[in-house]
Amino acid sequence: MTTPTTVTKSNGAVLEAAGVTMRFGGLTAVRAVDLTVAPGEIVGLIGPNGAGKTTFFNCLTGLYTPTEGTVSYKGTRLSHKPHLVTQTGVARTFQNIRLFANMTVLENVLVGRHTRTKEGLWSALLRGPGFKKAERGSEARAMELLEFTGLAAKRDHLARNLPYGEQRKLEIARALASEPGLLLLDEPTAGMNPQETRATQNLVLAIRDQGTAVLVIEHDMRFIFNLCDRVAVLVQGEKLIEGTAEVVQADERVIAAYLGTPFEGAPGDEEAAEVDAAEAHATAPRSAAPQPADAAPTEPAADGTASGTSAAPGTSAPPGTNSAPGTSTAPDENAPNGDAR
Amino acid sequence: MTTAPTTNPAAAGTPAPTPGLLPLPARAARIITAAGALATAASTSMSWTWSSEFPGDLTYYGSPAGLQLITLTGALLTLAFALAGLGIRGLTALTPGGRNAPALFAALGTFAATWFTLAAIAVQLGGLVNLEPGGFLAGITALITLVGALGLPADHTPGTPPHGPWQRFTNSCAAVPTPRPAKQLPAWAEILLIAVAFGIALYAFTYGIDAEDGAPFVGYLLFVALAIAAVHRAGLINRLTALTHRHRGIALAAAFISAAAFPFTQDTDEYTIIGANILIFATVALGLNVVVGLAGLLDLGYVAFLGVGAYAAALVSGSPESPLGVQFPFWAALLTGAAAALVFGVLIGAPTLRLRGDYLAIVTLGFGEIFRIAMLNLNGTTGPDVTNGAMGIPNIPNLEIAGFNFGETHTVLGVPIATYGNYYLLMIFVTAFVVLVFRRAAASRIGRAWIAIREDETAAVAMGINSFRLRLLAFALGAALAGLAGTVHAHVVTTVTPEQFQFAGPQPPNSAFLLAAVILGGMGTLSGPLVGAALLFLIPAKLDFLQDYQLFLFGLALVLLMRYRPEGLIPDRRKQLEFHETGQLDVPDVPEQRLSDDTTGATKAGA
Known part of the structure; x- marks a missing residue:
């Protein structure tokens, strides 16, 4: 039961989430999300804040019990008990680092070995040869992982005293200690500078090369598109699209989800024009009349399409705006409209 | 490598030392301190009072006694530190941490103990007329020593420049952050040092436990606290810790032997009973440390497990009041006590350990009281007759192991060891067993999992730790260890009553004191709860005269x-x-x- 042997049943996928739905009372945080991760694959999960990415992660790892849907790992249904999920072979890191702050670096990784060793209390009290062998084995494996993540020199430091980037690495090392077949990373580069992000990218690739599939949540688009074989986009709890980096990048809905709403259709344009005019109106009196251009340089190019709309502020714009050496024609057209009223 | 760093701190230490409280030249201050200490030491061989009514009999010339011994020890300690400060060869090894703060603390300790003694003589015997010239001399010389010590420059200025006298004083009390690295000694010398240290500890403990209640014990406490501060500032405690880490086995053996030697220093049973009770209390505190210190579960009803062990042992002890009327051999009684506590621990733990934090604390507090009240009610009128209610189970016979009756006085190595001495020696073995269990459990996969749960339960669970099971394991192990101590407790007190197992009370074995012992000593450590328990038992037992002010x-x-x-x-x-x-x-x-x-x-x- 614990070690999945029924690989034949699955179509080779490491992780298969089908129709995962999570409701909190009336709120549906995740709605019918399907996701598969193939062996040796790095899959990205992106989406705006509040899209339900972490909730989806929590459903996968058993911290939440999904309201509907199933999650299987290599063909076996995953339990809803987090410690059993880890034992089965899914390990995770946390969005806000959750290390064992007052344990040393080495001890943190050794805790990660918990599911892969069996020595119980009796064995610890009697200290037989089996116990010593297991402890030595665990320590050797933990040191390997620390070498792998580049933390070996800090083995005896307290986790809380590591710099931020190394704490992230240690969390990954701790998760790897449980010998997972699938590693879930929740925003591994949050708060990192570009060099650290690149180092993390290399680390994730190295983990993949060792045969562990990776599912990663991230906001850093360059990181995601450089790294992932496939990217799924989660918006308001629903999966919008899934595909390669190019496909996702080109998808209009994704851009809309991230950058805000539509550039087609009249009502949106009207509102945009209204806002523009109001801004122009608000800034013009404050800045001296000769250079009202300052008010407009940030006007989006999208306004270019919004020509000939009738929406305009109720109050009249000062005449000065007329002469604005505009970035686009839209403000110029709006202003006379305002005057006309 | 061994020689080069030793020169470093010396070079770094020389520039512009911050002056101490009194503006004296450093060298003059050191000489005054040393001379004062020498004179104080000399004064202890004079008579301090004319009457032998004061405890300890301080009337003799030529032989220091009672509290004079403390002054003498303090003066010699101050002298040693002051001479080390003067750079006397061979003595500098005494102060790897700092040269001046230790002398200051030793002088303070001597001063406090001496003046306290003089004040106690004056108050107890009614006036300063009761002081002999020796007493006055001691007081004056101790004061001179203190004045000299207050003029010593600070070893180390921690960040803040000295503003005002108080700042200068605290500066001169500050410890050096990085003590001088130790010279490599041959292994035999290190082992000898460990043995000497444990010998001193045994002597100090024996002196304290033998000190008469009241003034002598207070003087002792005052001095010991300040002397420990002095030795700590000198960096000697750190050095000793390093030594014991290097020779772990030997250090444990030395601790065991010096603890076992205690009854051999006692003529009567008057103080060995305190020793036996301290060990029982300390063992239970160590069991609680598994639950609170390692797994981070706040248990406010822990004394109930001691009670379960004690009641179980009492019921099978062959006491005439026990309804069972059986008499188990000791090993079986021990197992019964531990097993009963274990079962009780699992029964209480299984429903409550799903709670976290404060909720768990409240529930355990409740269960502790439920145990006590249940024992009260199992008296034949409000419930089945099992525990004899408030009367308790009296007349618990003494243990007998392989023909060795604990109630009789046995002469070992020419020293008579009476009842409580026997129990003390038995408890030594029980405590050693619990120490072993604690150490091994803590340094294992299970112990790491406990600490992980304490640090961050969610993360621990995500690492594959079955939180509920491990918490229950900690709870059960802690309970079983307390039950073990409870079986001996039953035989030491001879009457087990429900009132011995309260949540809080003025006498030590209760939940509040147990928790206090763990926290006072240091959570999660091995020696912390042992030290905390010893202090928390000894101090109330010795300061009986304070009565209501004790708590x-x-x-x-x-x-x-x-x-x-x-x-x-x-x-x-x-x-x-x-x-x-x-x-x-x-x-x-x-x-x-x-x-x-x-x-x-x-x-x-x-x-």
């Missing part, structure tokens, strides 16, 4: 301790870092060595 002073002491040393007397390395963020103590040996290597490399390059 008040106890509370005050706890508040002060939590304010100034929240990690406990013997801190866990982790806890110490947690509470004192700025200290860079955790940087392990390796980088430090690398640092000193670099600096020596730099100086070499410069030269």
Whole structure:
């Protein structure tokens, strides 16, 4: 039961989430999300804040019990008990680092070995040869992982005293200690500078090369598109699209989800024009009349399409705006409209 | 490598020392301190009072006695530190940490003990007329020593420049952050040092436990607290800790032997009973440390497990009042007590351990009271007759193991060991067993999982730790260890009543005191709860005359301790870092060595 042997049943996928739905009372945080991760694959999960990415992660790892849907790992249904999920072979890191702050670096990784060793209390009290062998084995494996993540020199430091980037690495090392077949990373580069992000990218690739599939949540688009074989986009709890980096990048809905709403259709344009005019109106009196251009340089190019709309502020714009050496024609057209009223 | 770093601190230590409280030249201050200490030591061989009514009989010339011994010890300690400060060869090894703060603390301790003694004589015998010239001399010389010590410059100025006298005083009390590295000694010398240290500890403990209640014990406490501060500031305690880490087995053996030697220093059973009770209390505290210190579960009803063990042992002890009417051999009684406590622990733990934090604390508090009230009610009228209600189970016979009757006096090595001495020696073995269990459990996969749960339960669970099962295991193990101690407790007190197992009370074995012992000593450490329990038992037992103020002073002491040393007397390395963020103590040996290597490399390059 614990070690999945029924690989034949699955179509080779490491992780298969089908129709995962999570409701909190009336709120549906995740709605019918399907996701598969193939062996040796790095899959990205992106989406705006509040899209339900972490909730989806929590459903996968058993911290939440999904309201509907199933999650299987290599063909076996995953339990809803987090410690059993880890034992089965899914390990995770946390969005806000959750290390064992007052344990040393080495001890943190050794805790990660918990599911892969069996020595119980009796064995610890009697200290037989089996116990010593297991402890030595665990320590050797933990040191390997620390070498792998580049933390070996800090083995005896307290986790809380590591710099931020190394704490992230240690969390990954701790998760790897449980010998997972699938590693879930929740925003591994949050708060990192570009060099650290690149180092993390290399680390994730190295983990993949060792045969562990990776599912990663991230906001850093360059990181995601450089790294992932496939990217799924989660918006308001629903999966919008899934595909390669190019496909996702080109998808209009994704851009809309991230950058805000539509550039087609009249009502949106009207509102945009209204806002523009109001801004122009608000800034013009404050800045001296000769250079009202300052008010407009940030006007989006999208306004270019919004020509000939009738929406305009109720109050009249000062005449000065007329002469604005505009970035686009839209403000110029709006202003006379305002005057006309 | 061994020689180069030793020169470093000396070179760094010379520039512009901050002056102490009194503006004296450093050398003059050291000489005054040394001379004063010498004179104080001499004064202890004179008579301090004419009457032998004062405890300890301080009337003899030529032989220091009672509290004079404390003054003598303090004076010699001050003298040694002061001479080390003067750079006398061979003595400098005494002060690897700092030269002046230790002398100051030793002088303070001597002064406090001496003046306290003189005041006690004057008050108890009714006036200063009762002091002989020796007493006055001691007081004056102790004062001179203190004045000299207050003129010593500060060893180390921690950041803040001295503003005003108070700042100068606290500066001169500050410890040097990085003591001088130790010279490599041959292994036999290190082992000898460990043996000597444990010998001194045994002597100090025996002196304290034998000290008469009242003034002599207070004088002893005052002095010991300040002397420990002095020795700590000198860096000797750190050095000793390093030695015991290097020779772990030998240190444990030395601790065991010196603990076992205690009854052999006693003529009567008067104080061995305190020793036996301390061991019982300490063992239970160590069991509680598994639950609170390692797994982080706040248990406010822990004394109930001691009670379960004690009642189980009492019921099978062959006491005429026991309804069972059986008499188990000791090993079976021991197992019964531990097993009963274990079962009780699992029964209480299984439903309650699903709670976290404060909720768990409240529920365990409730269960502790339920146990006591249930034992009260199992008296034949309000329930089945099992425990004899408030009367308890009296007349528990003494143990007999393989023909060795614990109630009789046996002469071992020419020293008569009476009842409580026997129980004390038995408890030594029980305590050693519990120490072994604690150590091995803590340094294992299970112990790491406990600490992980304490640190961050969600993360621990995500690492594959079955939180509920491990918490239950901690609870059950702690309960079983307390039950073990409970079986011996039943035979030591001979009557087991429900009132012995309260949540809080003025006498030690109760839940509040147990928790206090763990926190006072240091959570999660091995020796912390042992020290905490010894203090918390000894002090109330010896300060009986304070009566109603005892609990008040106890509370005050706890508040002060939590304010100034929240990690406990013997801190866990982790806890110490947690509470004192700025200290860079955790940087392990390796980088430090690398640092000193670099600096020596730099100086070499410069030269």
